[in-house]
Amino acid sequence: MKYEPLTNRIGGQRVPFAGEHLDVTSPVDGMRLSRVPLSTADEVDRAVTVARDAYDAWSALTMKERSQFFYRYRELLHRRAAELAELIHEENGKTREEGRAEVAKAIEVTEFACSLPQLTAGEVMEVSPGVECRVEHAPLGVVASITPFNFPIMVPHWTIPIAICLGNAFILKPSEKVPLSADRTADLLHEAGLPPGVFNVVQGDRAAVEAICDHPGIAAVTFVGSTPIAKQVYTRATSHLKRVLAMGGAKNHLVVLPDADVEQTAANVVASMAGCAGQRCMAAATMIAVGEVQAIVDSICDESRRTVPGENLGAVISQAAKARIEAYITEAEQGGATVLVDGRGAVVPGCEGGSYVGATVIDNVRPDMRIAQEEVFGPVLAIIRVRDFDEALKLENASPFGNAAAVYTQSGDAARSFIDAASAGMIGVNVGVPVPREPFGFGGWNDSRFGSGDITGKIAIGFWTQSKKITTRW
Numbered sequence: 001m002k003y004e005p006l007t008n009r010i011g012g013q014r015v016p017f018a019g020e021h022l023d024v025t026s027p028v029d030g031m032r033l034s035r036v037p038l039s040t041a042d043e044v045d046r047a048v049t050v051a052r053d054a055y056d057a058w059s060a061l062t063m064k065e066r067s068q069f070f071y072r073y074r075e076l077l078h079r080r081a082a083e084l085a086e087l088i089h090e091e092n093g094k095t096r097e098e099g100r101a102e103v104a105k106a107i108e109v110t111e112f113a114c115s116l117p118q119l120t121a122g123e124v125m126e127v128s129p130g131v132e133c134r135v136e137h138a139p140l141g142v143v144a145s146i147t148p149f150n151f152p153i154m155v156p157h158w159t160i161p162i163a164i165c166l167g168n169a170f171i172l173k174p175s176e177k178v179p180l181s182a183d184r185t186a187d188l189l190h191e192a193g194l195p196p197g198v199f200n201v202v203q204g205d206r207a208a209v210e211a212i213c214d215h216p217g218i219a220a221v222t223f224v225g226s227t228p229i230a231k232q233v234y235t236r237a238t239s240h241l242k243r244v245l246a247m248g249g250a251k252n253h254l255v256v257l258p259d260a261d262v263e264q265t266a267a268n269v270v271a272s273m274a275g276c277a278g279q280r281c282m283a284a285a286t287m288i289a290v291g292e293v294q295a296i297v298d299s300i301c302d303e304s305r306r307t308v309p310g311e312n313l314g315a316v317i318s319q320a321a322k323a324r325i326e327a328y329i330t331e332a333e334q335g336g337a338t339v340l341v342d343g344r345g346a347v348v349p350g351c352e353g354g355s356y357v358g359a360t361v362i363d364n365v366r367p368d369m370r371i372a373q374e375e376v377f378g379p380v381l382a383i384i385r386v387r388d389f390d391e392a393l394k395l396e397n398a399s400p401f402g403n404a405a406a407v408y409t410q411s412g413d414a415a416r417s418f419i420d421a422a423s424a425g426m427i428g429v430n431v432g433v434p435v436p437r438e439p440f441g442f443g444g445w446n447d448s449r450f451g452s453g454d455i456t457g458k459i460a461i462g463f464w465t466q467s468k469k470i471t472t473r474w
């Protein structure tokens with residue numbers, strides 16, 4: 001085992017856990033990396049008590065004082081970027097370069113948090129002679145984030161810097177598949193001088209999540225993960241009257257029009273489909289090919305063949321994920337679709353225990369096939385051929401998800417029509433992974449998000465705070 005067994009991180013301490021543990025296995029080569037505690041409601045309760053104790057002093061600091069920790073933390077993230085990228089690579093399987101990109105995004109959100117003193121400066125107005133109204137933003141108390149496996153550093157950092165800088169005390173429940181990055185995050189926040197108990201990590205799976213949803217001492221919960229679990233968490237935590245934002249899964253449609261630039265479109269579609277081995281909620285899943293776009297499809301196939309598992313294409317999270325993804329491809333093939341580029345059975349020499357799927361392009365997919373409807377979460381592009389733009393829009397709108405959608409065209413008119421009609425929270429025009437940069441918020445629509453608002457950006461300030469309206473006359 002490469003690393004020591006993990007513990008929970010509560011009140012600045014490593015708190016050993018006597019209960020059940022799970023092995024943490026690297027998807028890169030199948031090596032056992034560590035063991036992760038499967039915490040129970042008792043550990044969640046302990047973390048809430050400690051966080052609550054830390055909250056009073058932390059929330060009493062000014063926003064400017066709190067933001068100072070994040071200036072120091074930003075420097076640490078910069079200095080440790082390579083080390084963090086290596087850890088992400090080991091436990092998640094993505095390439096080191098993709099790991100670096102995650103750290104860059106974590107830095108960007110941290111920089112945004114450093115600007116919160118300016119962004120939250122209160123509003124004041126004389127509402128009648130001698131009477132003044134003022135608005136202040138107060139933190140909520142103890143809050144929690146539950147995160148998925150696919151971005152072990154980036155997704156936790158969507159919430160950590162913002163929620164904490166705004167004055168809340170925080171509990172992170174990371175995915176049990178990638179617990180090491182969260183543990184390392186606790187080290188770095190501690191090194192930045194964050195007071196003990198303001199940030200805590202409770203490792204585990206379902207039991208820990210349910211305990212977070214149920215605990216009366218937790219005021220707000222964010223969840224990022226698959227749609228079925230997002231629904232469960234949203235329903236359960238709101239039934240306990242918590243504030244909840246639950247981001248779910250996705251099935252993103254890229255509409256390619258005949259006037260799209262061939263090379264640029266192909267490179268962009270493949271980067272969206274195969275980046276992070278397709279394990280992104282923003283990944284291209286379905287390409288809707290409108291009319292005559294054969295040159296683009298051919299170029300997509302060429303570009304896909306240039307992705308090499310273990311080199312510029314990382315692993316998928318587990319052998320189970322590999323088997324599930326390959327089963328989708330086989331089922332589509334048996335249903336009459338044409339596999340143009342086949343990534344099944346990929347093996348990386350020297351990493352035979354790893355979980356790899358090569359980039360896969362499937363043509364002539366029908367909208368009623370499972371591969372066209374369900375989230376595959378692998379480097380697989382399903383191409384549906386349609387006659388015209390209206391048919392493409394109908395298909396995009398028929399999806400219950402609504403995370404991202406993109407159009408490839410050189411026509412401003414077509415792009416505008418797509419922006420207006422697509423039912424998704426994040427739209428790309430000739431951009432296959434349309435992730436908004438700070439200060440814009442990240443968030444989908446429909447079954448890709450339960451609750452209101454976005455998880456990052458200016459709108460997230462409202463989620464992590466409550467406004468206090470003060471009226472004074474002297």
Ligand code: NAD
Binds near residue numbers: 174281
């Ligand atoms: P997941 O839903 O399996 O797990 C997410 C979290 O929920 C983990 O912390 C896990 O321990 C916990 N969990 C798992 N099963 C549970 C259960 N039965 N009850 C309570 N908690 C449970 O998701 P994943 O496989 O880790 O991540 C991939 C999914 O996340 C994909 O669907 C992807 O689209 C989605 N995702 C969405 C966004 C977004 O912003 N919309 C971002 C990243 C990932």
